[in-house]
Amino acid sequence: MKTNEVPQDDVPYFYETLKRACYAVNDEGKYVIVPSIGWKIEEVINGLAIDELAAKLEETRKAVLAGLKSPLAYHMERRQMNPKLLAKTADIPKFRVKRHFRPEIFRKLEPAVLDRYAKALAVTLEELKTVPE
Amino acid sequence: MMTETTINGKPFKHLYAAHCESGVTASFFRHEGVDISEPLVFGIGSGIFFGHLPFIKWVGMPLSTYRAQPGAIFRKAAKRLGGEFVSKRFRNPQEGMDELRRVLRTGQIVAIRTNVYWLPYFPRRFRNNFNGHNLIVLYEVENGFRLSDPNWDHLIDISAEDLERARFARGPLEPRGFMYYPKTIRPNPDLRTACIKGMKDTCNMMLKIPLPLFGIRGMRYLAKKIKNSPGKVGFNEACRQLAHLVRMQEEIGTGGGGFRFMYAAFLQEASDLFGGSDDLARLSREMTSIGDLWRDFAVIAVHIIKQRGQSEDNFDKASELLLTCASREEEFFKDLREVVGKLKA
Numbered sequence: 001m002k003t004n005e006v007p008q009d010d011v012p013y014f015y016e017t018l019k020r021a022c023y024a025v026n027d028e029g030k031y032v033i034v035p036s037i038g039w040k041i042e043e044v045i046n047g048l049a050i051d052e053l054a055a056k057l058e059e060t061r062k063a064v065l066a067g068l069k070s071p072l073a074y075h076m077e078r079r080q081m082n083p084k085l086l087a088k089t090a091d092i093p094k095f096r097v098k099r100h101f102r103p104e105i106f107r108k109l110e111p112a113v114l115d116r117y118a119k120a121l122a123v124t125l126e127e128l129k130t131v132p133e
Numbered sequence: 134m135m136t137e138t139t140i141n142g143k144p145f146k147h148l149y150a151a152h153c154e155s156g157v158t159a160s161f162f163r164h165e166g167v168d169i170s171e172p173l174v175f176g177i178g179s180g181i182f183f184g185h186l187p188f189i190k191w192v193g194m195p196l197s198t199y200r201a202q203p204g205a206i207f208r209k210a211a212k213r214l215g216g217e218f219v220s221k222r223f224r225n226p227q228e229g230m231d232e233l234r235r236v237l238r239t240g241q242i243v244a245i246r247t248n249v250y251w252l253p254y255f256p257r258r259f260r261n262n263f264n265g266h267n268l269i270v271l272y273e274v275e276n277g278f279r280l281s282d283p284n285w286d287h288l289i290d291i292s293a294e295d296l297e298r299a300r301f302a303r304g305p306l307e308p309r310g311f312m313y314y315p316k317t318i319r320p321n322p323d324l325r326t327a328c329i330k331g332m333k334d335t336c337n338m339m340l341k342i343p344l345p346l347f348g349i350r351g352m353r354y355l356a357k358k359i360k361n362s363p364g365k366v367g368f369n370e371a372c373r374q375l376a377h378l379v380r381m382q383e384e385i386g387t388g389g390g391g392f393r394f395m396y397a398a399f400l401q402e403a404s405d406l407f408g409g410s411d412d413l414a415r416l417s418r419e420m421t422s423i424g425d426l427w428r429d430f431a432v433i434a435v436h437i438i439k440q441r442g443q444s445e446d447n448f449d450k451a452s453e454l455l456l457t458c459a460s461r462e463e464e465f466f467k468d469l470r471e472v473v474g475k476l477k478a
Binding site: 001013014015016017018019020021022023024025030031033035039041042044045046047048049050052079080081085088089122 | 149151250258261262391428
């Protein structure tokens with residue numbers, strides 16, 4: 001890659017404040033670092049993964065509003081966690097975490113347990129009990 | 134933007150780097166007065182690699198890696214350059230933060246391993262639960278710490294709460310507050326011997342691991358898998374897997390086969406170290422064009438995904454390109470092995 005081939009594509013909201021350091025060859029044939037502000041190709045690939053996550057999250061949100069899942073499932077996905085990771089972070093056994101995805105069981109949880117989830121997911125207690133409308 | 138600061142009266146110059154681990158390691162050596170660049174550390178630490186691990190999942194899909202496992206570059210480079218490091222892990226987050234503060238107060242800069250998701254200054258789209266980002270903590274500031282993150286071109290402040298979360302995130306490759314800092318660093322390391330060791334190790338890793346998942350064999354295995362994937366799992370799922378592969382190449386791989394270019398930069402510096410060795414300079418150019426091939430692979434993959442296989446770019450072509458990468462790299466590392474054998478420290 002030559003220094004003038006380092007991608008400088010204007011893809012807003014992608015790198016934000018990051019400028020990626022790329023090693024490229026300058027005119028004298030020497031390697032130098034060139035900061036890149038973004039690459040379309042990379043943005044597409046990253047976008048696919050982000051969209052997939054967002055679609056899943058939206059599905060879960062609707063399921064919560066429909067009363068099929070507890071808000072805990074939504075907040076777990078929002079933090080890109082899975083039951084195993086959430087169980088470890090909140091220090092609650094995985095089978096219990098999975099049970100707590102059922103709204104009727106989640107509703108009866110004690111404040112101490114909710115507190116642990118809130119802490120693990122870095123949300124407030126109020127947020128934990130609801131999902132955005 | 135600030136890139137320089139002083140720690141206990143000693144100037145610290147922030148190193149802007151392409152990869153976190155080699156950047157952090159190089160920063161330590163430079164802070165102790167050893168003139169060494171990021172590519173040199175990368176090459177000496179045998180950073181370049183390839184591996185495809187179908188049984189290890191990252192965000193639910195097989196892991197492919199374009200570099201050595203996290204921690205290896207640091208460990209190998211430190212050993213080969215004669216640096217002794219103190220490293221610690223903690224059970225208790227409070228203990229980990231206290232120890233970090235204690236060491237910082239002595240005027241020592243400390244590297245830590247963090248989870249990317251919980252670093253608030255990271256671009257939102259890059260934040261995922263990956264527990265392998267290295268950065269240096271310089272000193273305490275009000276309500277937090279000042280960081281030198283090699284991926285950024287300036288220094289960054291972070292709150293103590295966020296840092297604790299990032300250090301003690303759970304999941305695969307848990308950092309458990311992992312922190313490390315130099316005990317002693319040899320002021321004049323023998324760079325030539327270190328380079329030779331690094332290059333030999335790399336050749337062995339790329340050519341000699343007798344499993345079909347690593348090195349050149351791993352690339353061939355993956356190429357075959359890509360070729361068969363549309364028939365096996367359906368076009369959509371095959372696209373998803375291909376996208377995932379490229380994402381690992383680009384995001385975790387510091388952009389556009391970035392590790393290949395960094396290795397080429399290393400060979401260029403090594404060539405100067407060995408009195409302008411023509412062989413190494415030639416190999417550096419060859420590695421540059423291999424890096425370009427990897428970039429082409431990313432471009433083709435995106436064409437396949439965007440045009441749903443309607444263009445002339447299809448899975449067969451992607452697979453073929455990967456095979457070309459494999460045979461070029463095989464030639465390259467065989468060549469390098471011969472050249473290294475002739476070098477004298």
